[in-house]
Amino acid sequence: MIYVEGLRKRYKAKEALRGIDLEVPAGTVCGLLGPNGAGKTTAVRILATLLRPDAGRAEVAGLDVVRDADRLRFRIGLAGQHAAVDELLTGRRNLELFARLYHLSRAGARRRAGELLERFGLAEAGRRPVKEYSGGMRRRLDLAASLIVSPPVLFMDEPTTGLDPRSRMQLWDLLRDLVKEGTTLLLTTQYLDEADQLADQVVVLREGVVAAAGSPAELKRAVGGDRVRVLFREARDVDAGLRVLRATGSPELDGADARQVTVPAADGAQSLVRIAGALDAAGIPVEDLALRRPTLDEVFLRLTA
Amino acid sequence: MTKPSFDTLRWTVLDSLTIAGRTYSRQAAQPGEILAFLVFPVIMTVLFGYVFGSAITLPNGGDYRDYLMPGIFMQVMAMTATAAATAVGEDMARGIIDRFRAQPIARSAVLVGRSVADLSMHLLSLAAMVLAGILLAGWRAHGSLGATAAAFGLLVLFGFAMIWVGTYIGLWVQSGAQADAATFGWLFPMTFLANTFVPIEGLPAWLKPVADWNPMSAVVAATRELFGNPTSVSSAWPLRHPVAASVLWSVAIIVVFVPLSVNRYRSTSR
Ligand SMILES: Nc1ncnc2c1ncn2[C@@H]1O[C@H](COP(=O)(O)OP(=O)(O)OP(=O)(O)O)[C@@H](O)[C@H]1O
Ligand SMILES: [Mg+2]
Numbered sequence: 001m002i003y004v005e006g007l008r009k010r011y012k013a014k015e016a017l018r019g020i021d022l023e024v025p026a027g028t029v030c031g032l033l034g035p036n037g038a039g040k041t042t043a044v045r046i047l048a049t050l051l052r053p054d055a056g057r058a059e060v061a062g063l064d065v066v067r068d069a070d071r072l073r074f075r076i077g078l079a080g081q082h083a084a085v086d087e088l089l090t091g092r093r094n095l096e097l098f099a100r101l102y103h104l105s106r107a108g109a110r111r112r113a114g115e116l117l118e119r120f121g122l123a124e125a126g127r128r129p130v131k132e133y134s135g136g137m138r139r140r141l142d143l144a145a146s147l148i149v150s151p152p153v154l155f156m157d158e159p160t161t162g163l164d165p166r167s168r169m170q171l172w173d174l175l176r177d178l179v180k181e182g183t184t185l186l187l188t189t190q191y192l193d194e195a196d197q198l199a200d201q202v203v204v205l206r207e208g209v210v211a212a213a214g215s216p217a218e219l220k221r222a223v224g225g226d227r228v229r230v231l232f233r234e235a236r237d238v239d240a241g242l243r244v245l246r247a248t249g250s251p252e253l254d255g256a257d258a259r260q261v262t263v264p265a266a267d268g269a270q271s272l273v274r275i276a277g278a279l280d281a282a283g284i285p286v287e288d289l290a291l292r293r294p295t296l297d298e299v300f301l302r303l304t305a
Numbered sequence: 306m307t308k309p310s311f312d313t314l315r316w317t318v319l320d321s322l323t324i325a326g327r328t329y330s331r332q333a334a335q336p337g338e339i340l341a342f343l344v345f346p347v348i349m350t351v352l353f354g355y356v357f358g359s360a361i362t363l364p365n366g367g368d369y370r371d372y373l374m375p376g377i378f379m380q381v382m383a384m385t386a387t388a389a390a391t392a393v394g395e396d397m398a399r400g401i402i403d404r405f406r407a408q409p410i411a412r413s414a415v416l417v418g419r420s421v422a423d424l425s426m427h428l429l430s431l432a433a434m435v436l437a438g439i440l441l442a443g444w445r446a447h448g449s450l451g452a453t454a455a456a457f458g459l460l461v462l463f464g465f466a467m468i469w470v471g472t473y474i475g476l477w478v479q480s481g482a483q484a485d486a487a488t489f490g491w492l493f494p495m496t497f498l499a500n501t502f503v504p505i506e507g508l509p510a511w512l513k514p515v516a517d518w519n520p521m522s523a524v525v526a527a528t529r530e531l532f533g534n535p536t537s538v539s540s541a542w543p544l545r546h547p548v549a550a551s552v553l554w555s556v557a558i559i560v561v562f563v564p565l566s567v568n569r570y571r572s573t574s575r
Binding site: 045048049050070073074076078080081082083084085086087088089093097098100101102103129145 | 316319320323324326327330331334335399400401403404405406407408409410
């Protein structure tokens with residue numbers, strides 16, 4: 001549904017994209033991840049026909065983003081980095097305005113605005129001017145405005161930046177529903193848990209190039225498997241503990257705390273059970289024992305360092 | 306899309322009307338703004354008409370307040386640029402221009418719709434200004450009905466041109482405040498570097514050519530002539546043929562700034 005090859009973009013002195021390849025199958029979610037200045041917004045703006053690439057090719061819904069821009073605009077929705085709605089107008093008037101600009105009839109625009117307000121929990125708020133909205137409501141209205149023509153492809157640039165955890169989860173649910181209905185979604189984010197929650201595929205950008213790509217699980221595996229972390233109660237037990245742990249793997253002392261040791265857990269939770277049993281049998285007291293899976297944060301920090 | 310050009314034209318008009326409707330809705334949502342619009346003329350009339358007016362005598366005779374009012378009318382029309390730049394700059398900063406650009410809207414509709422709606426709003430403040438002039442300064446048009454209409458026509462044309470100057474500037478800035486600074490800063494002083502408030506004859510020799518060739522001087526001189534109000538005299542071409550000069554200036558500004566703005570709006574290189 002989205003196909004990108006060798007995409008490059010330079011702003012005067014700064015090369016924002018230095019050859020990006022990307023493929024997003026229909027009906028899936030791609031999370032574009034990267035630190036500030038990585039080129040996420042630039043990539044989204046090119047795909048949404050706002051910016052012309054210097055080199056490379058990008059196709060969305062089978063249409064070239066440069067040559068077929070006019071036709072493509074009927075088939076995409078864009079929610080930018082800031083909620084792009086008119087503060088002075090009511091939520092309803094905003095949606096009607098954007099609907100009219102998609103050439104819906106007056107009655108059609110009114111009907112569509114009503115449907116979207118209802119769907120995004122803004123039926124009441126629709127009568128009030130947007131400047132009275134909370135950040136979460138504004139974001140939902142912005143999303144609604146991007147969905148007027150039910151576009152098959154949706155771009156969202158940092159959709160949940162600045163939202164509280166509840167609003168964020170609300171928005172995630174709305175996005176999951178859209179994807180269930182068949183929408184292809186490309187979203188940028190700086191939040192790893194967001195990519196983890198929503199994305200089928202994560203592409204990590206760093207300084208305008210793809211640093212890594214794959215499913216969240218694949219990326220985590222690439223950084224390292226599960227580990228068991230053992231925190232002994234007494235420092236003097238550590239040597240005895242290491243002898244016991246060597247039977248299950250190769251334990252490493254943790255620099256942060258002299259009482260802490262980590263062991264690779266090849267069998268996941270089963271390894272944890274085995275280690276617990278062995279330590280208990282040897283009578284070594286443990287303060288804390290935990291199975292740790294690598295987080296996307298670790299992937300992110302490792303890849304964008 | 307290669308559609309018949311009639312369709313393109315039709316959508317340009319309809320989209321422009323939709324955008325104009327948005328401008329009106331915004332205006333209706335902030336009645337305070339409109340009030341400010343209407344109070345400003347009163348302040349200007351009183352400030353210049355009575356405070357400065359008492360200190361200025363016209364070299365060619367005539368009543369200063371009669372001389373002043375066409376200048377203030379022109380100033381109201383010139384400052385349309387600031388309002389347009391601020392509004393466009395705000396839309397840029399909020400990403401609303403981006404949203405419009407990602408929608409299949411006719412090429413020039415967003416800017417054309419805005420400019421026309423803007424102009425109609427400014428006609429309201431021009432009307433307020435005229436009323437203030439008549440009631441507070443005893444200003445009158447002494448020319449024929451046709452000449453009076455022509456004078457207002459020139460003011461409207463000039464205002465429309467200045468809206469496009471402001472629109473273009475607004476498309477380059479990152480916020481409404483920046484747009485305000487990028488227009489008001491030179492525009493407001495420029496309305497004084499002309500025959501707007503003082504007789505041009507008294508200016509120092511190095512400043513006089515600036516005032517002579519300032520498009521605002523041509524507009525003011527033309528409207529004074531058409532209204533039959535006292536005017537100031539200069540041998541510079543634009544002020545000897547003020548009506549022709551102000552039409553030329555306004556048309557030139559429009560011909561330059563409309564395509565520049567539309568291109569900037571469409572530009573995919575920013
Ligand atoms: N209009 C512009 N002119 C010049 N440089 C730009 C422009 N827009 C972006 N850049 C530069 O290009 C690079 C990529 O910017 P971009 O906005 O795509 O990054 P981003 O990943 O979206 O960052 P953020 O997380 O901060 O939103 C940055 O170094 C930025 O400074
Ligand atoms: Mg960004």
